[in-house]
Amino acid sequence: MAGLRLLRPQGLLPNPLTTTRTSVRPTKLGLRAPASQVQQARRISGPYGYTSAKALVFSEYGEPKDVLNLHTHSISPMLPPSSVLLRTLAAPINPADMNTIQGVYAAKPPFSSLIGTEKPSAIPGNEGVFEVVSSSSPTFSKGDWVIPKHTQFGTWRTHALTPADTLIKLDKAGLTPLQAATVAVNPSSAYRMLRDFVSDPTPMREGDWFVQNGANSAVGRAAIQLGRLWGYRSINVVRARPTPEATEALKHELLELGATRVVTDLEFESRAFQAEVADLTSRDSAAADGVRLGLNCVGGKSAQAMTRVLGRGGTLVTYGGMARQPIELPASRLIFKDLRFFGFWLSRWADRNPAAKEQTVHDILSLIREGKLADAPVVEVPWTWGTKAEELRGAVQRTLDGFKSGKGVFVFRDT
Ligand SMILES: NC(=O)c1ccc[n+]([C@@H]2O[C@H](COP(=O)([O-])OP(=O)(O)OC[C@H]3O[C@@H](n4cnc5c(N)ncnc54)[C@H](OP(=O)(O)O)[C@@H]3O)[C@@H](O)[C@H]2O)c1
Incomplete structure (x- = not known):
């Protein structure tokens, strides 16, 4: 205080x-x-x-x-x-x-x-x-x-x-x-997580894929829009609403923001969707690495399912734990897929990078003024x-x- x-x-x-x-x-x-x-x-x-x-x-x-x-x-x-x-x-x-x-x-x-x-x-x-x-x-x-x-x-x-x-x-x-x-917490977190965690063998490039749960959260909505501005494609996971109509309406809202795909958590965990992701991300050479980045604010089974769709060498950034469930992983995801796991906490990042924090806020506000971020x-x-x-x-x-x-x-x- x-x-x-x-x-x-x-x-x-x-x-x-x-x-x-x-x-x-x-x-x-x-x-x-x-x-x-x-x-x-x-x-x-x-x-x-x-x-x-x-x-x-x-x-x-x-x-x-x-x-x-x-x-x-x-x-x-x-x-x-x-x-x-x-x-x-x-x-x-x-x-x-x-x-x-x-x-x-x-x-x-x-x-x-x-x-x-x-x-x-x-x-x-x-x-x-x-x-x-x-x-x-x-x-x-x-x-x-x-x-x-x-x-x-x-x-x-x-x-x-x-x-x-x-x-x-x-x-x-x-x-x-x-x-x-x-502006200071949620869009800034989305901005930094999309920018700061993928570097090997290259930073995120136009055409690359990321996946996120809690996609209708304030962070998720900012990530969809920033991703679209920077040319990234996104798979977005939401919880089904009480009625199919409400679920469709939410999906539509996120697609309008620039999401590439929006699925419910149940759809996301299905074998059919896992196969669809493999197909989506292998269609062109830009996506040869598969899904490169995952943003996790839920934890538990939802995060585990995200690791299944991440490509080899993919990165999972955990920034929230809304489900209050631990993440369990088969060893093969670490050994054969070589996944990388990071945590992100904006407060710590901002304390270490005060000038970058201010710049991030000003960048986002400029995008808002230009009508590029809803x-x-x-x-x-x-x-x-x-x-x-x-x-x-x-x-x-x-x-x-x-x-x-x-x-x-x-x-x-x-x-
Ligand atoms: N680490 C950091 O620096 C940092 C920075 C910013 C935010 N965060 C975290 O990011 C998350 C989102 O924050 P926000 O302010 O953007 O959220 P928000 O706009 O308030 O939305 C909350 C989100 O959490 C979902 N959710 C709530 N309870 C859930 C549950 N039991 N299982 C799965 N999903 C659940 C909601 O889904 P429904 O619509 O389906 O309820 C919604 O997508 C929070 O965990 C927050 O603490 C972390």
Whole structure:
């Protein structure tokens, strides 16, 4: 969690709800627009310029519905040197955030009392986009859009006060808050995994094949589209939906994004499909190595089946474990197929390669502006000053359900 101790306990201030809050906003014509349209307005402030802020926090690990609390606090207008006061515009709810709250994620967030919580607490949220409210750093000006440089920033909060060197400034032209909020983790992971793991005897070339499970995830959708842009062909594995029509609709969606083939996990594991892959990848000389790369975010039988279609010397990159099942492999896959296995963790890669991380984000945002990368579907979770803790907790907990229509993203309005 980034943050500086510059707070006053909320009890010392008059109730901010009685000060400047309103749910409608006068327009230039003197008419009033619904609060839902007022994304950039700042309505809540205390006396002497103190900013009233709220954050989801947890002080012990567990299910989000049981451990998340909404904490209210105030931030002083007197910024320390080289610091920035931010207002959150949007912040997604990613699987890693859930694992962090459950206490099963590799990185444990620091628990602190920096924002005045009764017990040392952490603010969840690895990514999001913020608007600069005020800055004591020459690098940032009011109105700039920024994203955190590192994961574990704690983005599920209305405001943040943070050292300037924890932020990356974005060129916000042509971007929506949702696009900016979701660029740092999932599309960046897809980008790096497609680029960084295959080198022997050559890097991935136009015409090469990759295979991935969880293909309808935000990472999977980005991989399909980046793969298409770079000339790669893709086999995409999804879980069947509750009805055949819904499964077909999902397949169609991914084909529209640029997927070469989309199959359900059952179809993928069938002998018929394994034979089809052998046929597909041996039709032309560019694919002589068979499927060269596999991206695995599921594990268990799904990952095992991927190793069956990988060509000789193929690479499996594991970056998630949604099925929570270990990967079992026959020895022959290692001995005779000479497969290579790697793990990818964006946080570690970004800490080691900060400049490359920034470049990756800027590259992806350029592709988005050029209309070459479509947004992954999202389910907006509005967060206004009046949003109750139960609503936020419920929205977070529901992201653990399967077959979601889109990624949950907090969209901050009137905070
Ligand atoms: N290592 C890294 O640095 C890194 C970076 C980014 C993401 N990730 C990981 O990548 C994965 C995808 O993240 P995301 O944010 O892109 O996901 P997302 O958009 O939230 O989508 C979740 C995906 O997981 C699938 N899924 C959920 N439960 C499953 C289960 N029990 N068995 C098989 N599939 C299941 C979903 O399939 P349905 O639609 O069928 O439910 C969907 O494809 C996660 O595991 C995440 O932790 C890792």
